[in-house]
Amino acid sequence: MDLVAVLVTGLFAGGVSCAAVQGGLLTGLITRQRAAQPQGSVRARLADDLTPVGGFLAGKLVSHTVLGALLGAVGSAAELSVGARTWLQIGAGLLIVVFGLAQLGVPGFRKIVIEAPQSWMKVVRGRARSRAALAPALLGFVTVLIPCGVTLSVEALALSSGSALAGAATMAVFVLGTGPLFAVLGYAAHKAATAWRGRLAVATGLVVLAMGLYTLNGGLELSGSPLAASRIAHAVGFADEPAVTTASSTMDGQQTVVITATTGAYSPDNVQVRAGVPTTLVVKSDNAQGCVRSFIIRDEQKILPVRGETRIDLGVLQPGRLDYACGMGMYTGVITVI
Known part of the structure; x- marks a missing residue:
């Protein structure tokens, strides 16, 4: 060590x-x-x-x-x-x-x-x-x-x-x-x-x-x-950032979503994907330090490397939203499923 x-x-x-x-x-x-x-x-x-x-x-x-x-x-x-x-x-x-x-x-x-x-x-x-x-x-x-x-x-x-x-x-x-x-x-x-x-x-x-x-x-x-x-912000009318559609791609019936983890942020923090398709989330660590390395989605934690990729199988997604966050809830994001 x-x-x-x-x-x-x-x-x-x-x-x-x-x-x-x-x-x-x-x-x-x-x-x-x-x-x-x-x-x-x-x-x-x-x-x-x-x-x-x-x-x-x-x-x-x-x-x-x-x-x-x-x-x-x-x-x-x-x-x-x-x-x-x-x-x-x-x-x-x-x-x-x-x-x-x-x-x-x-x-x-x-x-x-x-x-x-x-x-x-x-x-x-x-x-x-x-x-x-x-x-x-x-x-x-x-x-x-x-x-x-x-x-x-x-x-x-x-x-x-x-x-x-x-x-x-x-x-x-x-x-x-x-x-x-x-x-x-x-x-x-x-x-x-x-x-x-x-x-x-x-x-x-x-x-x-x-x-x-x-x-x-x-x-x-x-x-x-x-x-x-x-x-609370969403409830009072402050809409989320527009969902990014270019962070996901589909090949051979398999959907891949890519987000990047850097120190202090996940980017993009709102990704739009298709429902009803087997989906894999790829988190790319770009010199990630601190809380962002503790990546939580669906009540499961993945410890991200400082540099490299982490692949997470999300299965077949249903319409709605899938939230994720760092281990202390300070940096968050959402996958919008339509």
């Missing part, structure tokens, strides 16, 4: 993706902690500024390494069904929404905070840096329940490794790759916590709330719920 490639994925695609989902939680927590003006040497002040994000990354590293070991050990038996993953994502979205509302101070939610147990606080009494790191460490640990898009692909690698050691190494290297961007976010939040505490709390609360709704909508898309954004 190429751990260098995993590290690069974490540094670039993983850092951005995970920071979008989890970064607001980290900065929100830091701004809500009691800010103390760091004293002493430049090195001491820098250590104080980076303590919260260090705790967050340590907790995140521990939980994801354990998850990687479990996935690698049990192999394919650990793979969750599409239905289970859908409900897990809906739950994660609701959890992030709750954190966002708490950050914004909405009545009924403002008392929801992440704090270390009092028994832990007794152990580190009088040690300011340890106290500052405990709550972020707990938050980092539970981010394993709030997956970001690229993480799913890395979890699939850990799952396919067939080794607890390889699975743990894969997830650990990925988390280390995401570290630099989280360090920048945490450092900036800590430096701004005193002067901009109120404004930064509102800003991060809005970001967390938006990402929670985005994550929740992905789960609703996967479940086919009428509350999903795409279905």
